[in-house]
Amino acid sequence: MKRVLTILALIISATALIAVAVASTGTPPGYAFIIFVQGAFGDKAQWMQTLSLTIPLLLTGLSVAVALRAGLFNIGAEGQLLVGGLMGAWTGYAFVLPYGLHLGLVLIVGALAGAIWALPAGLIKAWRGGHEVITTIMLNYLALNLVNYLLNGPMRAVSAFNEPKTPELMRSAWMPMLSFTDNSLSLGILVGIFVAIGLWVWLFRTPNGYETRAVGANSNAAKAHGISISRTLIMTMALSGALAGLAGAVLVAGVPEHRFYRDFSPGYGFDGIAVGLLAGANPLGVIPAAVVFGAVDSGTRYMESLTSVPRDIAVVVRGLIILGVAGLTWQRKKGSAK
Amino acid sequence: MTLLIQVWILGMLRGGTSLMLTSLGGLLSERSGVINIGLEGMMLLGAFAGAVVSYFTKSALLGLSAAVLAGGLLAYAHALLTQRLKVEHVMSGIALNLVALGVTSFLLRRLPDGIGSFSKVPSVPWWSLTIVACVLMGVIYVWLNYTPSGIRLQAVGNDAEKAAQVGIDPIKVRYFGVIASGMLAGLGGGYLSLAQTPGFSVNMSSGRGYIALAALILGRWNPFGAAAAALAFGLFYQAEEWMQGTPIFGVQLPTEFWLSLPYLLTVIALAGFRGRSKPPADLGKT
Numbered sequence: 156m157k158r159v160l161t162i163l164a165l166i167i168s169a170t171a172l173i174a175v176a177v178a179s180t181g182t183p184p185g186y187a188f189i190i191f192v193q194g195a196f197g198d199k200a201q202w203m204q205t206l207s208l209t210i211p212l213l214l215t216g217l218s219v220a221v222a223l224r225a226g227l228f229n230i231g232a233e234g235q236l237l238v239g240g241l242m243g244a245w246t247g248y249a250f251v252l253p254y255g256l257h258l259g260l261v262l263i264v265g266a267l268a269g270a271i272w273a274l275p276a277g278l279i280k281a282w283r284g285g286h287e288v289i290t291t292i293m294l295n296y297l298a299l300n301l302v303n304y305l306l307n308g309p310m311r312a313v314s315a316f317n318e319p320k321t322p323e324l325m326r327s328a329w330m331p332m333l334s335f336t337d338n339s340l341s342l343g344i345l346v347g348i349f350v351a352i353g354l355w356v357w358l359f360r361t362p363n364g365y366e367t368r369a370v371g372a373n374s375n376a377a378k379a380h381g382i383s384i385s386r387t388l389i390m391t392m393a394l395s396g397a398l399a400g401l402a403g404a405v406l407v408a409g410v411p412e413h414r415f416y417r418d419f420s421p422g423y424g425f426d427g428i429a430v431g432l433l434a435g436a437n438p439l440g441v442i443p444a445a446v447v448f449g450a451v452d453s454g455t456r457y458m459e460s461l462t463s464v465p466r467d468i469a470v471v472v473r474g475l476i477i478l479g480v481a482g483l484t485w486q487r488k489k490g491s492a493k
Numbered sequence: 494m495t496l497l498i499q500v501w502i503l504g505m506l507r508g509g510t511s512l513m514l515t516s517l518g519g520l521l522s523e524r525s526g527v528i529n530i531g532l533e534g535m536m537l538l539g540a541f542a543g544a545v546v547s548y549f550t551k552s553a554l555l556g557l558s559a560a561v562l563a564g565g566l567l568a569y570a571h572a573l574l575t576q577r578l579k580v581e582h583v584m585s586g587i588a589l590n591l592v593a594l595g596v597t598s599f600l601l602r603r604l605p606d607g608i609g610s611f612s613k614v615p616s617v618p619w620w621s622l623t624i625v626a627c628v629l630m631g632v633i634y635v636w637l638n639y640t641p642s643g644i645r646l647q648a649v650g651n652d653a654e655k656a657a658q659v660g661i662d663p664i665k666v667r668y669f670g671v672i673a674s675g676m677l678a679g680l681g682g683g684y685l686s687l688a689q690t691p692g693f694s695v696n697m698s699s700g701r702g703y704i705a706l707a708a709l710i711l712g713r714w715n716p717f718g719a720a721a722a723a724l725a726f727g728l729f730y731q732a733e734e735w736m737q738g739t740p741i742f743g744v745q746l747p748t749e750f751w752l753s754l755p756y757l758l759t760v761i762a763l764a765g766f767r768g769r770s771k772p773p774a775d776l777g778k779t
Contacts, residue, residue, distance in 0.1 A: 161578060176599060228583050275760060285710065285763035288530055288583060292703045296756040304749035428587060465602055470595030477588040478574070 162479075169475045176471065182462040194457020195450035201457065203339040209449030210409065211236070211420070213347035214402030215427025216434060216441040216448075217354060218269075222395035223436035224358060225387055226371035227280070231273060231291025232399035233424025234298030238272045239265035239400025241302050244407045244415035245310060247324030257327040262346075262404045269400015270393040272298060277392030281385035287392065295424075306417060320416035330409035341409030347445075350398070354438040367391055399424060422470075426452075429473045448473070501728070504735070506623045509727020511536070511681040511689065513626040515705035516723040517633055518677030520716060522568075523709065524637065525670030526650040526663075526775045530586025531571045532678045533702025534593030535564040539682030541597040544614050544693035547686075548607055553615040557683045564679015565672050567593060572671040576664050582777050590702075598695050609692045616691035622684045626720070629677070634716040646670055650773035678702065700756070707759045711766055714773065722762075729755045 174184040195205050215232045222229035243265030252260065276290040303319075312322040330341040358364035369377040370387045378384055402423065407415050430448050434440035455469040515532050522529035542563035547556025567589055574585040607613030637643040646666055648656040653663040681701070686693045704726050712718025733751040740746075 179603060228587070230587065275764065279760070279763050283764060283766060285766065286706075288587075289703050289707050289710075290760055290763055292700060293707075293756040293759045296700055297753050297760070300749040300753040300756075304747050308747070425591070429591070432584065465599065467595060467599040467602065471592060471599060472595075474588050474591030474593075474595050477584070477591060 166479055169479060173468065173472060173475070176468060177464050180463040180465065182464050187458060187462055187464050190461055191454040191458045193454075194461075195454035197457075200339070201453060204456075205446070205449045205453040206344055207340050207449075208452040209445045210341065210343040210347055211402050211406050211423040212426050212430050212448050212452075213344070213441060213445040214350065214405060215399050215424050216430030216445050217347070217351055217438055218395045218398035218402070219427045219431030220434055220436040220438055220441050221354060221358075221398060222391060223431060224371050225367050225391035226374065227277075227388065227392055227395070228288050229273065229276075229291055229392065229395045229399075230288050230428065231276060231294045231298075231396070231424070232402075232427045233420060233422065234291070234295035235269035235272045235396045235399035236403040236406075236420055236424045237298045237302045238403070239269035240403025240407045240419055241305060241310065241321070241415050242268035242400075243404030244321045244324060247328035247408060248322040248414070251325060252327055254327045257325060258330065258408060261324070261328045261408050262401060265404020265407070266397040266401040269403065270397040272400070273392050273396020274389070277389040280392070281388045302419075303417075306415070310415075312414070318417055320412075321414050324408060324413045328408055329413055330405065341405075343405040343409045346401075346405055348442060350401070351438045351442055358438065399427070402427075426473060429477050432477055501731075504731035505724050505728040507619055507689065507727070508730035508734075509724035510619065510623045510626050511684040512701055512705045512708055512723035512727050512730075513681075513720045514622070514629070514684060515678045515681035515702060516708045516712070516719040517626070517629055517716060518564075518674035518681065519706050519709045520633065520674075520714060520719055521646070521670045521677070522674035523714060523776055524650045524773055525646050525667045526653060526773055526778070527572070527575055527667050527671050528582035528586065528777045529568075529571065529671065529674055530583050530703075530706070531567065531589040532586075532674070532705055533698055533700065534586075534590035535567045535675045535678035536682035536685070536698040536702045536705075537590075537597055537696065538567050538593045539564040539679030540686040540697045541600070541682075541693050542679070543683035544608050544686040544691075545600075545604065547614050547616070548605075551615055553617045553687050556615070556687050557617065557680065560679045560683025560687070561676045562679070564682060565676040568672045568675020568678070569668075571675065572668045575671070576667055594696060597693075601693065601695060609694055611691050614687065614691045614693075616687050619684070619688040622680070622688050625680075630716050630720045637716070647773070650775055653775050653778075678705075681705070704755060704759055707763060710772075711762055726755050726759070729758055 177184045177187045194201055196202060215236060218232045219229055243261045246261045246264040250257070272294060276287045276294060279285040279290050280287045306319045306321065310321045311319050330343055333340045333342055333344065358368060366377070366382045367387055369380070369382060370384055374384055426448055430441060430444045433447065434444040451469050451472055455466045458464050459466045515536055519529055519532050539560035543556040543560030546559035547553050571585055571589055574580040575582050601608065637647060645661050649661060649663045649666045657663055682698060685697055705723060708722035708726055709719045711722040712720070733754055736751050
């Protein structure tokens with residue numbers, strides 16, 4: 156009972172905090188909320204924007220969810236996404252290949268780059284016991300610097316005078332659009348949904364997926380059953396990185412610019428943490444969770460354009476959602492291996 | 494030559510003080526058995542509160558007090574979540590970091606521009622806080638090893654159940670450890686915005702909270718080790734400021750390389766580090 160009251164008090168104070176923050180900008184909270192909902196689901200165009208913003212969150216959410224299943228916190232999705240996006244862009248502009256093959260290669264290279272970027276974190280965790288939260292965060296900063304360096308020098312488009320950006324991808328590497336009438340939603344959304352289903356099947360219907368979950372649930376028991384802990388940790392971290400790298404490649408092939416540019420990701424990787432947690436680390440649950448966050452993004456953008464409320468409010472909302480929903484569903488089990 | 498060495502040593506202290514303070518904070522939390530990933534957010538909130546209060550009151554000391562309080566406040570939330578609601582420690586820390594980043598970025602836009610400027614925010618000389626950090630290092634070492642309350646804190650971190658059997662209240666002890674860690678991290682943040690580079694900018698802590706945690710691990714959860722590792726990282730933060738554009742063996746390295754140094758070295762240090770000394774046995778379980 157006391158627990159329920161504490162949680163209720165937390166939710167009420169969180170809502171009050173957001174309302175006060177909104178009111179402080181001079182917009183009545185009730186009105187801001189109506190505008191926010193209109194911006195997320197108001198009409199077909201807003202729906203399209205919401206779903207477009209869902210694409211990267213879907214894949215980064217899956218990345219975080221898969222890692223969580225093995226008991227790993229991948230905070231490095233942001234860096235993996237950047238590296239995957241940039242390497243995907245390079246594959247897309249530097250080679251001439253037939254249509255389907257080219258796009259496929261962009262996605263594969265992006266996923267590989269993300270996996271390679273996550274690997275040190277897996278290795279250090281498995282062989283040295285160094286906490287993956289620290290290593291993945293360090294790798295984020297390294298990714299950001301590497302991407303900035305390549306974008307300012309070797310991969311910079313010749314004509315980019317003011318904003319560093321790569322050349323445009325060849326048309327053979329573009330992600331097709333879902334509808335012919337408007338060019339707002341790419342096929343990336345379907346890629347994300349297929350990957351989610353595939354991951355669910357792997358986790359819950361195959362021996363290898365079962366082993367991965369066993370390591371996350373109770374590593375001591377898994378060890379006793381002869382499952383290789385270090386191999387599972389390394390493989391899962393690489394898979395998690397591959398998914399975040401794929402998110403970057405899908406983005407670069409699907410955004411209207413069809414190139415990689417500065418500030419390519421406004422923090423999709425970090426949002427993926429919130430999505431993965433909200434989904435309870437279930438790949439199928441990631442789909443609705445990603446839509447929720449896509450709606451928060453889409454709604455706050457709309458709100459920013461029509462009212463005095465800045466978009467930063469979304470960051471606060473995200474943090475509070477993690478605290479409220481995910482934090483309370485991720486209880487520590489007594490005697491668990493962590 | 495001696496001048497050069499002096500410059501490097503001073504640079505190391507200047508770049509490392511915030512890491513030292515935060516790392517010592519992390520020590521108090523982790524020795525009581527609570528993982529504190531939230532140090533980053535506590536630093537950030539501390540840096541923000543310090544700059545804002547200093548700007549409005551025109552007093553750097555009041556600013557520093559506000560930094561300590563802000564860090565402690567966020568740490569209180571961490572203690573409440575992990576102890577009372579039994580939330581996963583890492584989860585709670587990540588969420589608090591996000592909230593701190595969101596709140597500070599949001600509020601910074603609503604406040605006058607002076608918060609971010611060197612001339613409008615009264616500051617303290619940086620070395621004054623370096624002295625505070627060194628004194629704290631000694632005090633924490635003596636307190637942990639030679640006073641009943643310090644030994645109790647270690648006992649809770651190593652085996653909470655045994656500690657409870659001899660009449661120690663683990664929850665109370667951990668509340669103390671976590672809140673104290675937040676206050677130190679807040680001071681570490683205040684150092685950034687009131688001493689090292691006066692004024693606040695978005696995401697000012699930029700990963701230092703995590704680097705402080707890495708220093709704590711490399712320093713084997715011991716005050717002197719943690720402080721030494723923190724200073725080593727501080728040196729590389731300074732190196733980045735000095736070395737940009739300086740050719741090494743005739744090769745001009747890109748700016749991004751120097752910016753990457755502290756992070757790169759953290760990864761290399763963790764990769765080469767064998768956990769010969771164990772973390773507190775009950776870390777993260779309680």
